[in-house]
Amino acid sequence: MAQSMTKYVFVTGGVLSGLGKGITAASIGNLLKARGLRVNLQKCDPYLNVDAGILNPREHGECFVTKDGAETDLDLGHYERFIDEEMTAASSLMSGRVLKKLIEDERAGKFEGDDVQIIPHLTGAIQDWIIKAGEGFDVHIVEIGGTVGDYESLSFIEAIRELGLKTGLNNCLYVHVVYLPYLSASNELKTKPAQNSVRELRGLGITPDVLVCRSEQSSSQSVIKKLSLFSGVPVDSIAALPNADSIYRVPLTLEKAGIADVIALKLGFNVKKPDLSEWQSVVDKATTAYPKTLKIGFVAKYMDNTDTYMSVFEALKAAAWHNSANITIDWINAAKYDAPGSDIGAVLKSYDGIVVPGGFGQRGLEGKIKAAQYALTQQKPYLGLCLGLQMAVIAAARNAGLTEANTFELDPDGQNLVIITMDGQADKLMTGGTMRLGNYNCRLEEGTLAHKVYNQLDIVERHRHRGECNNNYLKDYQTWGIKASGFNPDSNLVEVIEGINHPFFLASQYHPEFKSRPNRPHPMFNGFIQALLER
Ligand code: GLN
Numbered sequence: 001m002a003q004s005m006t007k008y009v010f011v012t013g014g015v016l017s018g019l020g021k022g023i024t025a026a027s028i029g030n031l032l033k034a035r036g037l038r039v040n041l042q043k044c045d046p047y048l049n050v051d052a053g054i055l056n057p058r059e060h061g062e063c064f065v066t067k068d069g070a071e072t073d074l075d076l077g078h079y080e081r082f083i084d085e086e087m088t089a090a091s092s093l094m095s096g097r098v099l100k101k102l103i104e105d106e107r108a109g110k111f112e113g114d115d116v117q118i119i120p121h122l123t124g125a126i127q128d129w130i131i132k133a134g135e136g137f138d139v140h141i142v143e144i145g146g147t148v149g150d151y152e153s154l155s156f157i158e159a160i161r162e163l164g165l166k167t168g169l170n171n172c173l174y175v176h177v178v179y180l181p182y183l184s185a186s187n188e189l190k191t192k193p194a195q196n197s198v199r200e201l202r203g204l205g206i207t208p209d210v211l212v213c214r215s216e217q218s219s220s221q222s223v224i225k226k227l228s229l230f231s232g233v234p235v236d237s238i239a240a241l242p243n244a245d246s247i248y249r250v251p252l253t254l255e256k257a258g259i260a261d262v263i264a265l266k267l268g269f270n271v272k273k274p275d276l277s278e279w280q281s282v283v284d285k286a287t288t289a290y291p292k293t294l295k296i297g298f299v300a301k302y303m304d305n306t307d308t309y310m311s312v313f314e315a316l317k318a319a320a321w322h323n324s325a326n327i328t329i330d331w332i333n334a335a336k337y338d339a340p341g342s343d344i345g346a347v348l349k350s351y352d353g354i355v356v357p358g359g360f361g362q363r364g365l366e367g368k369i370k371a372a373q374y375a376l377t378q379q380k381p382y383l384g385l386c387l388g389l390q391m392a393v394i395a396a397a398r399n400a401g402l403t404e405a406n407t408f409e410l411d412p413d414g415q416n417l418v419i420i421t422m423d424g425q426a427d428k429l430m431t432g433g434t435m436r437l438g439n440y441n442c443r444l445e446e447g448t449l450a451h452k453v454y455n456q457l458d459i460v461e462r463h464r465h466r467g468e469c470n471n472n473y474l475k476d477y478q479t480w481g482i483k484a485s486g487f488n489p490d491s492n493l494v495e496v497i498e499g500i501n502h503p504f505f506l507a508s509q510y511h512p513e514f515k516s517r518p519n520r521p522h523p524m525f526n527g528f529i530q531a532l533l534e535r
Contacts, residue, residue, distance in 0.1 A: 009025075010141075011141065013146070040140045042133045043145060045146075050100055058305055064310075067460075139269075157204050171268075285324075294352045298330060318518050323533055338366040345378065348378075351380070352535065356372060356384045372394075396499075420468060453524055481499060483497065
């Protein structure tokens with residue numbers, strides 16, 4: 001049902017931040033794709049950063065990496081998981097990227113002496129990025145980060161207002177996500193903050209077509225009617241979104257509210273009836289209490305924000321459901337075990353399996369090496385993701401007696417660096433966009449654990465790192481009890497290692513979590529969970 005012209009759905013948020021705009025946008029994408037439309041999504045972030053590459057993951061959450069190597073906001077992870085399509089760099093736009101280009105153009109004389117202004121130049125440049133990202137799709141969903149009325153996001157709001165004028169209001173639609181607070185004294189959800197937020201949006205020239213109302217409790221039809229009356233948005237275009245038992249339920253809730261039909265109709269799409277049975281089964285699996293619960297010891301650095309490891313957690317959970325198991329993920333603070341002599345084994349002993357995720361900087365590295373040493377000697381299932389591979393190689397070397405084995409990150413001048421930087425990387429530790437990023441090919445060795453879990457030999461996975469295995473030590477791996485079971489065919493860099501004579505010890509230089517889907521868990525996570533269940 002190819003449509004020639006791209007139509008737009010703009011998603012803004014009001015009242016509070018953290019309402020789940022990303023999940024709302026992703027869910028709308030899910031429902032429109034299920035209606036046969038070609039859907040893309042894009043996140044516009046008001047930060048002045050150029051991308052998310054050097055943002056602190058503790059505050060900002062995970063840095064999601066696209067196949068073409070963009071370091072982006074974690075909402076792109078939701079987009080990929082909810083619509084099961086791979087995003088590209090075009091789907092992530094931070095203010096810094098637009099401003100940088102605008103200033104470069106000004107320096108290059110492209111404005112021919114004109115004053116360069118927020119309107120129309122900055123807002124025009126934002127529209128160009130949005131239009132470009134939407135090309136070739138039936139519908140392009142654009143989420144504006146932040147809360148309406150923030151000083152920071154004004155140019156994005158103005159840009160989508162102007163774009164609505166340009167495309168014609170039948171070709172675009174504005175969804176505003178608001179919050180309905182619950183007042184226990186009167187036992188009701190209040191609509192006033194949402195009314196004010198709609199007024200604020202109107203004040204900026206945008207009339208919302210659809211309201212999505214987040215709340216802690218479920219809301220009654222009378223609340224929706226009241227909000228409709230005061231906001232001017234028709235009742236059938238308002239969806240209630242109370243807290244859900246799983247984020248994956250949101251598309252089903254929006255479907256029940258009829259929102260996707262409202263959107264399709266307003267945009268003039270002649271769509272088929274959606275088949276949401278596969279998604280329903282994802283939600284059923286995600287919300288079932290299984291008799292078996294697996295305990296995962298997650299040896300990590302950032303301990304206070306689950307968003308930091310969003311894709312890893314989602315990948316672990318998806319693999320667990322698909323194998324009919326629940327999991328609990330306990331965070332173990334690696335840095336607590338950095339000091340010589342501190343024993344991480346005493347803690348890890350009670351877990352079914354150990355995961356060491358990606359990370360940067362020195363803190364916690366020794367603790368993670370000890371976790372991998374423990375997994376190797378005690379035959380404990382281990383899954384290493386990027387840094388988790390690097391620490392595993394050091395662990396194996398140290399276990400075998402090379403006690404000085406180390407990584408560039410901990411001891412740049414070390415004598416036995418089993419993990420090194422690639423040429424020209426050493427001096428770039430805090431600079432943006434300078435890592436090995438995005439998709440690279442990997443060829444797995446036949447008959448290995450990696451081959452078994454993937455059930456194929458040629459794979460493509462996403463990367464984000466500076467360190468690599470030092471191939472001078474490859475000849476020693478066997479005596480260390482590990483083997484390199486996957487290589488990049490062009491550079492011969494090690495992509496995967498695994499334990500020899502170990503029930504399940506598998507680690508990758510790439511980040512498999514980015515390609516996991518709620519409906520299709522990633523082979524490495526799936527293999528890990530199956531290994532835990534087999535024990
Ligand atoms: N800090 C390590 C490197 O740069 C690992 C990176 C990661 O885990 N993503 O190579």
